[in-house]
Each structure stands twice: as structure tokens, then as C-alpha cells.
Amino acid sequence: MARMGAEAKLSHTAALILRAISAGYVYGFSVMEMTGLPSGTVYPAMRRLERDGLIQSKWEAESIATSEQRPPRKYYRVTRAGKATLEASLRRYPLLEKMIPQTEVEHV
């Protein structure tokens, strides 16, 4: 997996999405809902964050989705490099923390 240095600079939009995922909004649509960004922005940005090693995706277990009679979803989590980058981004964009407060619960 590619790794980005802790000092890597993110755009405001990328930092916003990374913050949303870090705050527990682990699905694409929930990130959209939280950030107000359209799907055409959120999904490409998440792919690039994943490509850069800042977030990691994982498919939901098939058995869970089947038992609930729905298709499985892909969820995302912030990697260690992503956390370091987010910390640097929060220093750069301090309002992000207030826009998306940290929660303990995963939002779907």
C-alpha cells in the first residue's frame, strides 16, 4: 500500500472527507450527507485517498448483507498515515474540527 508522508498537504475538500471518515461516517453516502458534497465529488476523492494510503476500504461480510436482504456495502476507515495527515490538515484547516465533531458511533 502506498504511503503518504505526514506532512502531505490535502485540499480542503479532501481534508473534509478524511475528517468525515475519521469521525465515523464510514460509507460514501453518509460522507455525502455529512459534508454536503455531491456523489461525483465524494467517491472519486475517496478513491484517491485510498490510493494514497490515507484510508482503507473493506467489504462488509456477505452473510450480514444476505441476512438483511440487501446488497453488501463497502466501508472505509482512516489508516495510521491518514490520521497523521488529518492532524496536519486540521492545523491547516482548524474549522474542520468544528464542522465535523468526532463521534464514537459509525454513521450509516
Place this chain on the structure above:
Amino acid sequence: MKRLLLPAYMLVLRVASLMVPREARRDWLREWTGEVWHVLNLQAYGKTAVFVAGAFQDAYSLNVDLRRAATRQTHAAAASPALCLLLLLLAGVASLGMAYLLPGTRAALLPSPYNDARTLVVVSPDGVSRSPAPSISLEEFRYWQHAAHGVFSDLAFYQMARKQLHMGHDAAVEISVARSSGNLPALLQTSGFPAAGHVSESGPRLVLSDALWRRDFNADPHVAGQVVFLMGEKATIAGVAKPDAWRLPGNPEAWLLESDSRMESLAAYSVGFVVARIQPSLSHDAAESSWHMVVPQKDGGIAGFTCISVEHYASEPFVFFAFAALLALLALPATTSLPLGEYPYNPRQQSLLLRLRRWLFLAAKLMLILPVVCFASLDVAQAFSDTQSVQLIVTFAAMLAALRWALQDQRRRCPVCLQVLRNPVRVGQPSRNFLAWNGTELICVVGHGFLHVPELPTSWFSTQRWLYLDASWRSIFRPAEIAPTT
């Protein structure tokens, strides 16, 4: 409502997925399918259409990203030092393979077919020994047969000629034949020639080359014993010589082994080659490959002859190569500058191992260039009659070009990762050359540094300079390309 909309949105997603490269399409479609289901499930019908429209943008950007990544990987592979060495290795193997296929060069690569090839010599008058030509008269040969027992243990004579070979049934071909004294196969001490029997008892014997046997005798396994007509007389075919059995001057397709009485009847002034075995008492020094012989003449004068070992002839192409390569090395400073540039010492970014690796890479390139040029020049020279001159010229030109390339390639590589530097940018103006920096700037895509190449070498900027980039620059380089620097 949901039951009706979901298939319609799935169809739209399938259309959008056509933009996604095949290898990522299944995963992409699966994720969007799951997301659309959940959006619909939240009863956000109005939002769903907008949401699905974003799939086209996502598919397009994924397509662009994957294509860029593939292009970047291709560029990285093409710029890698490993590929450079691999291509040189392949070129070396290809030229070596070609040398083995060509009959003229194969003889230089294979071991000598003659026993004790060092004591087997070709005798030539002084001054012509480097390019053997028929230069010994039959009269001289006859004289040496009786007078040179102290020098030669045995000696044979042969002449090259193009003659018609009649094979019966009005079939005739013109061949290059070596007319020789009957003791030639015994003198060579090789298993490559068939046993010819005693020539004086059974008349002239003819030994066919492998190529002639295959071409004009259809590789007949019962060819031995057949009678043919050559030079106006009957000759019995003694057999077929093995390929690569002949390493002496001339390129005969057959050998006509004459009896001593027949050799006596030939004109005394006719010239040919003399092959001899040096007496063991004269060949103590294993490094010695040529001997000088002085022969008193009838007119009271003295003639000098040089006896060159057959082993020496076999190594001659490589001696020529070494000579031409040395000339190219001497000419190199006249065609390009030798310094590789100024690379400031930076212990954080260039460990001893990395510096050593850079020099080893240059050494590996030079080592691989040698066999490529050597075998390629041998291959090319075979297409010309004057192989030695052509080999010298081709080796010199190719070696000079290859050495220039090796140095230029080394200068265009990052000293840390050895990848070819890219994105050349012109900086400055030629008119301000004496006031400011003017030249070309190249960058290491991994982010190790910049190379500044001056357009006009000046006293303050005479050669290219490397500038290391510190960690603060890393954010502008792609993370996948960031490599360890120590």
C-alpha cells in the same frame, strides 16, 4: 415505487460502468449498487437521481486515474536501471547467438579442433604474417622438407584454387579446393578429418566439407569411396570433414590430398601455404605463439620467415577488438566530456552503499557493452571480404558510440534511485548567460532532486550540478513514487 426505480438506476449504473476499466468494473459496480440501494431505502427518491448522476463523474475520474497510473508505471519501468541492464544483456546474448550461427565467427568462439594447436604454425615471409596469403613457393617447401628437420617435426603444403568438380552424369559444380600434400590431415592431428589412407597407393583422395556434402551430395551417407573428377584427374572421396574442422587460411569446400610424387611434379614456382609442426624442443615457453626463422638463400642472402601459431590466429579477432576498443577509449575525450557532473556530498541522502551502487551500475553497463560490441562487430565483419579491416572500423565506431552513450546515460540518471531524470525545462535566457543561470533543469520523479545542466559551460558553472531536495519537497511528489533515500 422503489421496485420500479431500482432496476432503472441499475441500468444507468451499468451504462456508467462502461467507462470504468474492465479490471475495476466489477468492484465499482458492486459498490454503487449497494449505495443506491441504501439511498433508495432511505426514501430519498429526489436525491437518488442526483446521486446516480455522480456515478458518471466517478467512473470517468476512475478511468483517468487508472490510465495515468498505468502510464506512470510504464515510464517508471522504461527509466529503471534494471531494464537498462536487462536490454544490454539481451543484446549481448543476441549478438553472441548470432556469432555462433555464422560459420566465420563460430570458429573464433569454439576451442581449437587440433591437438596441441600452439605448435601448429602457418609459415609466412616476414611482413605478411598478419594477413596470411599464399606466399611460399613449392621450391621453398621442398627445401624445408629436407633442411628444416631441426625446426619442424613435419610440414605440409596446400594451394587454394577454384575448380570444376565433376560428379558423373554430367553434373559439375565449381568449388574452392585446397590442393595439399597427403600428410595434411595427419599433421593437423584432428578428429575432424576422415582417415584418408595412404595417398600414394590409391591415388588422390578428396575430403569434402560438411557444407559441400550437404549441398551437392544431398548428405549421402555412402559418399565415401565414390570417384569424382577434379583438376583433370580421378579422385576418390575419402569422407566428409566435420563442420569447424578447418581453422587455417583459406576457405576450402574440399581438400584434394595428393601423393608425394604428384606434388613433386608441380611447378616449383607455384605458391601456396605451408603448415608445420614446431619441434617440441623449440616450444618450451607456453606463452610463445610466434617464432622467427631465417633461411639462407641460393644467392647468398638471407630470407626471414615468421611462424605464427594457429592458436594465435584463433584469438586474432579478440586482439583486433581489444586494439580498436583501446583506440575508441583514447578518442572518447575528444567527443564528449568525461566528468559525470558535480554531486555534492550529502550523508543524509546518499549513503556509501548508494554511491557504490551508482558506480557499480556504470561498471555493469561498460562490462555489458564489451561483449555486445565485440560479438556484433564480428557478426557485421562476416558480411565483407576484408573482415579484419571491417571489424576494426566497426568496433572503433560502435565502441566510441557505446562509451558516449554509457556516460550520457549515467549523467541523465538520479544519483540516488538511478532512474532516468524527466521533465526537462529550459531555464534562463542565452543572452543573460554571464549574468544568470541558463540551461536545462531535469527532475527526479521520485523527488530526490534536480539536475542543472548549463547551456554554455562557464568558469562558474562548467559542468552539470545536482541539487538534493529535502523532506519539505515531498508533498508535491506522488506518494507511490517516494522511495527511501538512505
